[in-house]
Each structure stands twice: as structure tokens, then as C-alpha cells.
Amino acid sequence: MPKTITTTPLTRRNAAVLSLAATAAVVASPAVAQSQPQLRWRMVTSYPKSLDTLDGGCRMLAKIVSDLTDGRFDIQVFAAGEVVPALAVLDAVQNGTVEMGHTASYYYVGKEPSLAFDTCLPFGLNARQQNAWMTHGGGAALMQELFAPYNIKVFPAGNTGAQMAGWFRKEIATVEDLRGLKFRTGGLVGQILTKLGVVPQQIAAGDIYPALERGTIDAAEWVGPHDDERLGLQKVARYYYAPGWAEGSAQVSLYVGQSRFDGLPPAYKSAVEQASAAVNTWMLGKYDNDNPAALRRLVASGAQIRLYSREVLTAAFDASEQLYAELSAKDPKFKKIFDAWNAYRREESLWFRVNELQFDSYMAFRLGRPG
Amino acid sequence: MPKTITTTPLTRRNAAVLSLAATAAVVASPAVAQSQPQLRWRMVTSYPKSLDTLDGGCRMLAKIVSDLTDGRFDIQVFAAGEVVPALAVLDAVQNGTVEMGHTASYYYVGKEPSLAFDTCLPFGLNARQQNAWMTHGGGAALMQELFAPYNIKVFPAGNTGAQMAGWFRKEIATVEDLRGLKFRTGGLVGQILTKLGVVPQQIAAGDIYPALERGTIDAAEWVGPHDDERLGLQKVARYYYAPGWAEGSAQVSLYVGQSRFDGLPPAYKSAVEQASAAVNTWMLGKYDNDNPAALRRLVASGAQIRLYSREVLTAAFDASEQLYAELSAKDPKFKKIFDAWNAYRREESLWFRVNELQFDSYMAFRLGRPG
Numbered sequence: 001m002p003k004t005i006t007t008t009p010l011t012r013r014n015a016a017v018l019s020l021a022a023t024a025a026v027v028a029s030p031a032v033a034q035s036q037p038q039l040r041w042r043m044v045t046s047y048p049k050s051l052d053t054l055d056g057g058c059r060m061l062a063k064i065v066s067d068l069t070d071g072r073f074d075i076q077v078f079a080a081g082e083v084v085p086a087l088a089v090l091d092a093v094q095n096g097t098v099e100m101g102h103t104a105s106y107y108y109v110g111k112e113p114s115l116a117f118d119t120c121l122p123f124g125l126n127a128r129q130q131n132a133w134m135t136h137g138g139g140a141a142l143m144q145e146l147f148a149p150y151n152i153k154v155f156p157a158g159n160t161g162a163q164m165a166g167w168f169r170k171e172i173a174t175v176e177d178l179r180g181l182k183f184r185t186g187g188l189v190g191q192i193l194t195k196l197g198v199v200p201q202q203i204a205a206g207d208i209y210p211a212l213e214r215g216t217i218d219a220a221e222w223v224g225p226h227d228d229e230r231l232g233l234q235k236v237a238r239y240y241y242a243p244g245w246a247e248g249s250a251q252v253s254l255y256v257g258q259s260r261f262d263g264l265p266p267a268y269k270s271a272v273e274q275a276s277a278a279v280n281t282w283m284l285g286k287y288d289n290d291n292p293a294a295l296r297r298l299v300a301s302g303a304q305i306r307l308y309s310r311e312v313l314t315a316a317f318d319a320s321e322q323l324y325a326e327l328s329a330k331d332p333k334f335k336k337i338f339d340a341w342n343a344y345r346r347e348e349s350l351w352f353r354v355n356e357l358q359f360d361s362y363m364a365f366r367l368g369r370p371g
Numbered sequence: 372m373p374k375t376i377t378t379t380p381l382t383r384r385n386a387a388v389l390s391l392a393a394t395a396a397v398v399a400s401p402a403v404a405q406s407q408p409q410l411r412w413r414m415v416t417s418y419p420k421s422l423d424t425l426d427g428g429c430r431m432l433a434k435i436v437s438d439l440t441d442g443r444f445d446i447q448v449f450a451a452g453e454v455v456p457a458l459a460v461l462d463a464v465q466n467g468t469v470e471m472g473h474t475a476s477y478y479y480v481g482k483e484p485s486l487a488f489d490t491c492l493p494f495g496l497n498a499r500q501q502n503a504w505m506t507h508g509g510g511a512a513l514m515q516e517l518f519a520p521y522n523i524k525v526f527p528a529g530n531t532g533a534q535m536a537g538w539f540r541k542e543i544a545t546v547e548d549l550r551g552l553k554f555r556t557g558g559l560v561g562q563i564l565t566k567l568g569v570v571p572q573q574i575a576a577g578d579i580y581p582a583l584e585r586g587t588i589d590a591a592e593w594v595g596p597h598d599d600e601r602l603g604l605q606k607v608a609r610y611y612y613a614p615g616w617a618e619g620s621a622q623v624s625l626y627v628g629q630s631r632f633d634g635l636p637p638a639y640k641s642a643v644e645q646a647s648a649a650v651n652t653w654m655l656g657k658y659d660n661d662n663p664a665a666l667r668r669l670v671a672s673g674a675q676i677r678l679y680s681r682e683v684l685t686a687a688f689d690a691s692e693q694l695y696a697e698l699s700a701k702d703p704k705f706k707k708i709f710d711a712w713n714a715y716r717r718e719e720s721l722w723f724r725v726n727e728l729q730f731d732s733y734m735a736f737r738l739g740r741p742g
Contacts, residue, residue, distance in 0.1 A: 035441055067641035068439055070406055126731060128499065128532070128659050135656035161499070162727045224726070243729035270438035277649035285506035288499050292718040295725065305725060313733050346738050347663040353739030354666065354676060355595070356533045357731050358614035360497055360723060362684050367717050368724030 035265045040074045043100040043254075044093075046086040046107060048205075049079045051227055053290070054252065057158045057283040058102045061254065064275035065268075073268050075100065093255040094150045101255040102157060109187045113327050114334045116188055117341060118143050118154065120250045122320045124341075127159045127249035127284055129348040134251075137344050142337050153261040155276035157254035158283035161291075163244035164228065166221030167237035169212065171306060175315045184208055184220035188323065189246040195319040205231065212236040221246070225294035226287060234303035241306050245316055252283075299370070406636045411445045414471035414625075415464075417457040417478060419576075420450045422598060424661070425623065428529045428654040429473045432625065435646035436639075444639050446471065464626040465521045472626040473528060480558045484698050485705045487559055488712060489514050489525065491621045493691045495712075498530045498620035498655055500719040505622075508715050513708050524632040526647035528625035529654035532662075534615035535599065537592030538608035540583065542677060546686045555579055555591035559694065560617040566690040576602065583607040592617070596665035597658060605674035612677050616687055623654075670741070 043062065047054040055077075062075035078098075080086035089101035090108050105118035117139075125133060133139035134156045147154045166185070172178060179197035190200030201217050211217045213236045220237065221244070222228050234240065254276045261269065299305065308316075324342075328335035414433065418425040426448075433446035449469075451457035460472035461479050476489035488510075496504060504510035505527045518525045537556070543549060550568035561571030572588050582588045584607040591608065592615070593599045605611065625647045632640065670676065679687075695713075699706035 064641070064645055068638055068645060070636075070638045123734065123737075126727070126734075128655065131652055132656040132659035135653055136660035137656075162730045164726060225722075242726040243733065244726065245730065245733070248730045248734065265441075267439055267441045270435070274435055274439060274645050274649045277652055278645045281502055281648055281652050282506055284499065285503040285508075288503035288719065288722075289507035292722040295722055296718075307729055310733075310736075314737075317733075317737055345734075347667075348659065349734050349738035350741060351596075351659075351663040351666055352731060353735035355535060355613040355615065356497070357728070357735050357739075358678055359533045359616065359619045360728050360731070362614065362616070362681075362688075363494065363497075363619065363716075363720050364724035364728050365681075366494075366685075366688055367720035368728075370721060 035267065036069065036072050037265070038072050038074075039268070040076065041099040041260075042078060042083065043075050043102055044078045044080075044083045044089050044098050045101065046080050046089050046103040048081075050230060053160070053226065053283055053286050054158065055079060056286070057252070057279050060282055061102070061157060061275045061279045064278055065271045068271040068275065069268060073271060077102075090150065090152070090255065093152055093257050096257055096260075099257055099260045102252060103255065104250060104252050105154075106187050106250075112333065113188065113331065114146055114337050117337050118146070118251065118253055120247050121324070121341070122189055122192055122246040123317050124248055125345055125348065126352075127161050127251075129345070129352070130159065130249050130251050131156070131280065132348065133341070133344055138340060139344075142340060146333070146337070147255075148258075151258040153256045153258050155254040155256075155273060156251050157276040157279050158252040159280060159287075160223055160247070160250045160252075161284055161287050162224075162249060163247040164221070164224045165241035165244045165246070165308060166219055167212070167228070167233040168219040168239040168241060168306075169215070169237045170218070171239055172241065172312060173309060175312055178312070178315075181219055182217040184211070184217050185246070189221075192246070192316060192319045192323050195322060196315055209233060209236060223250075224287065224291050225298055226290040229294045229298055234298050234301055238302050238304050239306050240298065240303045241308055243308065243313075245308070245313060251280075296370070406638065407440065407443050408636070409443050409445075410639070411447065412470040412631075413447050413449060413454065414473055415449045415451075415454045415460050415469050416472065417451050417460050417474040419452075421601060424531070424597065424654055424657050425473075425529065426450060427657070428623070428650050431653055432473070432528060432646045432650045435649055436642045439642040439646065440639060444642060448473075461521065461523070461626065464523055464628050467628055467631075470628055470631045473623060474626065475621060475623050476525075477558050477621075483704065484559065484702065485517055485708055488708050489517070489622065489624055491618050492695070492712070493560055493563055493617040494688050495619055496716055496719065497723075498532050498622075500716070500723070501530065501620050501622050502527070502651065503719065504712070504715055509711060510715075513711060517704070517708070518626075519629075522629040524627045524629050526625040526627075526644060527622050528647040528650050529623040530651060530658075531594055531618070531621045531623075532655055532658050533595075533620060534618040535592070535595045536612035536615045536617070536679060537590055538583070538599070538604040539590040539610040539612060539677075540586070540608045541589070542610055543612065543683060544680060546683055549683070549686075552590055553588040555582070555588050556617070560592075563617075563687060563690045563694050566693060567686055580604060580607060594621075595658065595662050596669055597661040600665045600669055605669050605672055609673050609675050610677050611669065611674045612679055614679065614684075616679070616684060622651075667741075 045058050049055050058077045084092040087107050089103035092098050093101040106116040108115045182199045184201045184203045208220045416429050429448045455463040458478050460474035463469050464472040477487040479486045552569045554569050555572045555574045579591045
């Protein structure tokens, strides 16, 4: 066992003990230095700097790693487009262009649909259930297996919580109202909405406002009140729908090149892993903290909150299940993860229905009214 | 800026670079050693070893700190009673008997009721809202101010999620059914239940089973399915009530003697803070992961799940508000924290009602049925 020094407030006696320890440690210094090299790595992200939750989380992650290593492990964060485009993060880490990336894995469902499990599937796990699946439910191992062919080590590193369903120029009362709707969204959501007659549109964030204003599109989803407020969509599409069934939570992830990660000293590996875990809570906390006030401001400036009818939710749920069955039939990798995830989703829903949901429902009944 | 070394897979070239770095670093070694002393600290907890979530979280926290410091900062975890009794953790850290403690601050409401805010108040914040309040909503600063007179630095370091309301020998349909009920519970909950005619009983965990079996008490609350299962209460009090309005979440906290913490090198301070944050997610994830299966087993062995009626919840909510008004009237410190917390609770309920709750409700409707 190493010699024990107990830190106490700065006293002469204590300073002397520390000083002795310093002298003694000179012998061991090469080993210490070897285990604590100066590193400067680059992290590319899929977010603009204006998103203080997503971009802010990446910078917080870098700061924590720096703090944990006395500044020896320095990670420089680059917003979308500064080194690689927003949706080239996976490629950049896989190819070794950079050591690290921070992104939402569902951006890459074009490579394979299973990547969505690392972010969310429509009608999927809420943020707590996703965290439970990743920390204790076998999700992390399945995701690591999925990312192995990309030579990427992957960590949960943030979550938005349940997103809003989006901004609509007209009210959506029935499934019929969805037919022919030009809706800005992407990935698996687009495939599900297509089954309901919606025409999905891929449009960059900055182009949503003019497209809605001109009527080129009829609806658009982004994130939730805090992030949406910056786009000003309530002025051109005032019906703001909930719940965001497509993203009951959305996890964002840290990617590290596998061989880069393997080459790190153990304490640096731990710093990366624990900083990701800490930022996971930090980011969800920031969304949950910032959304209520943003929602109040949006409503004050004209947004009209609407809840999807059960009919609309049920049609979307059924279309989701149909898509998952189709993907499972043709993609064994998807089927393997889906079967585990689906059983998990069912058991978590059962437990949340018995207790957590009863508590939240009563609190909403007593306190959750605007005023 | 420090010299940059990029780690790559082990190659001769890379090994040579690292070796050069090691040689160069010898000059700086006394500083390195001074900033990274060998420490062995003791953490006392309020939990028996059998609780693999609470006790397990403490051991995980110690492991993370060790991993982050290459084993230099070694924390030994002592279960309840091994060094000090379960409910003497605050005193032990305040008095400097040990450097660290892990406990639930509401155990100490006898010292002052405000300490409950660091765990939960009945009809309070759910786990995500508590995290949001602590990370971004001003809660952490208020808690630090509260703990300053105890010379304790306090960190959120775990959460149970919503607890169950407890085990009852008979069904509780109306408020009248609560009158005269001998109910094992404590703290502020006991004071609220007293207003409803309940007779609160303080009984150690190990004594609950025989007390229910003999009819010395009529009901008892503990935590939730995973922890409750070990007590076997379904055999002697089969009605298992939800929601646990008294603990919509329950945060547990890491205490560090303030002067001990102040004496730590910066990277060790960060290790303690980030390990606490990581364990916060780890523990809640473990509860959320383990509770569904435990609930199924409890039901299979005789537990009957019951939901409190709205009448009962409303009576308990009103009695809670009455207690908070009384405490605010006579305790300015309580009033200051309550006013901030109460406004936060209201805004969070509003936002969760609009979105998160709608999503969870639909998922429970579609998936959350036993079968």
C-alpha cells in the first residue's frame, strides 16, 4: 500500500509532509510522466456554436478532461464546419482525421439503421430509460459492438430529453391532416411519416424559417423550446405540437478513434469516460432547466401549444412498429439490437406506468398550469 | 502551450516519442508529485452492504476517483455501523472523524428542516428536475450555503428515482382509512402524515418485517421494488401503494470536510466532483434497470399493486403545503430555499406536463401493461 498523506488545511506541518513527499517522488518521476503525457486532441462536432446546450456540453466535456488531468490532456472543440461538415463527424473519427467527435449517431442511419439505437428510435426510451439501458441494461455493450467495424469507441455524452413534435402552419387533428404535408425532418422519422402520407424534407436549420414563411414546407421539427426559440418559427408556423413521439429522448455521443483510445494511459481513459458521464447529466439538466422559461416566452410571442390526438399518435406508433418489423426482417444486426431494446422498452414502460408516471401526473395536475 | 504528443497505436515511432517525453519530464517531477500526493481517505455511509444500489454507488464513486488518479487517491468505504452509526454521517464529517460521508441529508432534519432540500421534500422535484435544479437552477449554490456552517462541501451523488409509497396490511381507499394507521416512516413525511391522523413510527429496516407480522404497525415504506424485495414485506403487508408522493425522487449526497476538500490539489477536487456526477447517473440507472424485474417478482409472490386515489393524494398534498407554510413562517432559512425551490417546481411541472409527461403517458398506454 502506498504511504498515506492526509490533506488538511495549509499548515506548516502539512506543507512539510507534502514537501517530503515531493522529494521522495523524484525517483518515480519517469513512470509518472509516461503515464501522464501532454496531449492535444481535436474534437469535431455536429453543432453550431449558437447551440449552448449541445456545443456547450462539448466544451464542458473538454474542460472536465483538462481539469482531471491538470491541463495535460487538452481537447480542442471545433463546431460544425470548422474542420469537417456537421454530418461528417463519424467519417472523420473513423478515418483518423481527428481523434474525437461529438454527434448524434442517428444522423448516419444511411450507413445502417442500427446506428439510431445510439440516439433514439421513434416511440423509444425516455432519457432515464436510455441512461438505464446504457449504464446497466446491456445497451453500452451492444453499441460498442455496433461501432467496432468503424473503429470507434463510443460513450453516451448528453441528452436533450423529450423533444417537441415541431411547428405546423395548420392544426393537425386527424391522420388525414397529415397527408401531403411537407415536413422538415429526417432519418427513420421520415420513413415512418412517409407511411402516413407525409412528404419529408431535408433542410438545414438556417433555411427552415424562410421555407415555412414562403410555404415551401408546411411544418418543421428542430429540438425543443430552448433551441427552437432561436429559429423564431412561432412567427411563421404558430402551432407547436407535443409530444415529440419521434424523440422521446435523444442521446448524443462522444466518439473516440478506437486505436487512439487504446493508446491512452488508464487515467486518461477514465477521464474521457467519466467526463462523458458527467456531461450526460449536465446537458439534460441544462435542457430541463432552460426549456420552461423558453416555452413561456414562445407562448407570449404567439406560439399555440397543441397536443397530438390519440388517433394521430396511434397511427404513428403503428407505422413505427411496421418499419421496425421491415428492418428486422432484412437486417439481422438491427433485429438483434431491436429485440433486446424492445423487451427493455416494454419492461421500463411497465414500471414507469406504475410509479414515476403516477407521481408526475399528479404533480402536473396540481402545479402544471400556466398562470 | 504545452508540447503536443498525439497518441497512436503502439509503434516504435510512438514509443520513442513517449520515451523522450518521459526524459524531459524528470525536470518537472517535484511539481507533479506535489500535485498528486498519495492519499487514503475514509468514507462512511448510511447504508448496509446489502443495498447494492446505495452501497454499490459509494464503492463505484471510490473506484472512479482511484481510476482517475492512477490509484493515488484511495477512498475506503465503510458501511453503516462499521465506523459510525448510519445516521451519524453528518456529525462524523463535520467533526473531522472521517474525510468523507455518503448519506441522505433528510436524515438530519432534526438539526434543521432545510436539510431536506438536499434529498427531497414530499411532492417535490422528480429525479430529472432535481438534477436540473442542482446543475443549472441554483440548487447547488443554495445547498452549499446551507452546509457551510457544518464545514461540509456537498455534492449530489446518486438518486433513487420515485419511491413506492409503501406496504399496507389493508387497502387505503379514503383519507378516513389513514386515521390511526401506525406507519413506519420518518422526517417531514411523518409530520405531514400526522396532520392526516396517521401515527408515524420510527423502526430500523431489519425490524419492519416482524412489526408488520405481529401487527405492531399497519404499514411501512422503504424504497422501491429492488430494495424492498429483500425485506420480504409482501408476505405480511401485501398492498403495495404508488405513487410515493413523499419521495418523487430522493437524492443522496457526498459530504467532504470543507477544509479537507480545500486542501486537495485541483485535479483531485475535480475527480471528487466528477465521480459524484457520474455516480449520480449510475445509481439512478441501476434503480431504473433493476426495479421492473423486481416488481414482477414481487407481484408473482403475492404483492397487490394499488394506486392512491386522487382524494388521498390531494389531502396529503394540502397537508404538505400547510407544513411548508408553517416552517417558512418560523424559519427564514427554510423560507428562502423553499421560495426558490417552489417556483422551480412549478415551472418544471408546467414544462413536463406539456411534453415529457405526454410522451410517457402514451408509451404507458401502449406498452405499460403486465403480460
